[in-house]
Amino acid sequence: MKQTARIISIHAADTSGVCSMLYELGGMVVVHDASGCNSTYSTHDEPRWYRQDSMIYISALTEADAILGNDEKLIGDVVSAAKDLSPRFIALCGAPVPLLAGTDFPAIAAEVESRTGIPAFGLHTSGMRSYLAGASEALKAVVSRFCTDALPRTDAPSANIIGATPLDFSINGTVESMIDWLNRSGFELVSCMAMGSTLDDIRRASAAHVNLVVSSCGLATAELLLERFGTPWVAGVPVGKKFPAVLASALKTAAKTGECALPCAERDASSPVKKLAIPGETIFSGSLAAAIESDLGAPCRVLCPLEAEDRLLAPGDIRIFDEDAAAEAFAASSVVIADPMYAPVCPPDVPFHRLPHEAFSGRCYRKESLNLIDRPLPWRF
């Protein structure tokens, strides 16, 4: 069946992406949706929920409010809560019901901002797109609003990490390992967007010499910083043993020349040899494919089930829009490395290696999640 997930899971929706990206930044996120749905965005998809406070709320939209277009109730509740909580910003985002009712979130945000004096923005979430779209729009909105001053570059080489959320990297030390690797590669960290850094750290983003984009949800923000401050970006995740050196070299070159680079897509997966298949977020999966090829000599191709620009794909990588396409691609592969929830559509004669992806299976396999940063890969083929 086309565009259907009958057996396997689907990726977290755009609303979860917003909540995840903005979780640590001191803003108030209000999802305009029926009461009870908060657990979806903030519990199942959010490992920080039980140990770190955040201001994520549901508006408790009712049928009558939706039919009557009772925006004033939402605006009044948000203004009232904002006065109690004094958030750094307010993000308003939608869900399927407001999508159908045509709720104008940017306009509502303008009203909220005029009444509270707190920066507010409306996001075009609908629950119909993946977490990447929501996380991307949310981060870009924050950076667009708060990174307005061109600060002098730091004396020592420095970088921002852009696009880090637990949905792609879980909470297993991966982000900390990326920061350690970045330091060892000769770059100070200015900010990590958006794990482990504050909004004030992110406000200093223009001081960085280069940006490291670790998920495709960071690309739009990297492009904004390139346009606004001329900061080049490099896309890739330093996984495996040899690929991190390639990435570090690309960062140094970009910082020197101002040219952007996509080491994660500088592969060729178009040879007819049966390959490893890696479905997932494109920058991570592309980096892992490059790492497997260089460390283990095994040809790989990325299967892209999510929104991704063409330039993030290498020749031979393929888009898979539903589970039938995933099953077909797995059957044509020698090995599959994927979230455990893909296993039911992998043919039994194709070896399957489990690599949990929080955006796909939530907290189900969190204990199995792997930190692959700058270290030997755990597989042999």
Add this chain to the structure above:
Amino acid sequence: MLKLAIYGKGGIGKSTVTSNLAAAFARLGRKVIQIGCDPKADSTINLLGGDPVIPVMNFLREHDREPERIGEIAKTGFGGVLCIETGGPTPGLGCAGRGIITTFSLLADLRLFETYKPDIVLYDVLGDVVCGGFAAPIREGYASQVLIVTSGEKMALYAANNINSAVHNFEDRGYASVRGIVLNRRSVDREEEKVRAFADANNLPIVADIPRSDDIIRYEDMGKTVVEGDPELDVSKRFLALAQLLLDEENTSA
């Protein structure tokens, strides 16, 4: 780029006014897009010689996919006016207002304004501002000015008042503002006096006074606007004068 939304009571002549205004802008050398926002999808038919464009909603229904090119859902009419119709859902089902929002979103995805680079965009909107979808044309990024078409008939003025109030309710949202009234005459007793009283009470100018004209009907029977059919007629000159007035203001504000 001048973007105008035309509102008014159903049957008051919005499509006639809009398409004649489009033709007038075209005769003045401007590049125009007209977007009909009505499930009836008949806004642009008199710019197209009576040969309608496929509405966006019909395209989605018939092809079960989104359009990939502007050319799939647009036709060029008189004076090069690019004609688009949102259309609507199957009658009695679905949500017409949502259809307008979806159409606008698709047009943005197709980068309509960036690729076509119009001087003028006209949104011809069904009747009243009945729900979020029918306010979409006046949201930020779409029309910045609203023209309200009315006659001196009581219900037309009632609708005009509702529309004006609705637009005022959105003042804090950065939506469009009402530019003025287009008086489309219906041979009502003391018509100008009634419309002027409404306009004055709401501090709105009457920007055009369109006489009742058999010529409009005659040319519409031929699938044309009267501005296309005979620009020398008095009624055509009224549309041309309105277009020139709006252009002059645009130039002054620019």
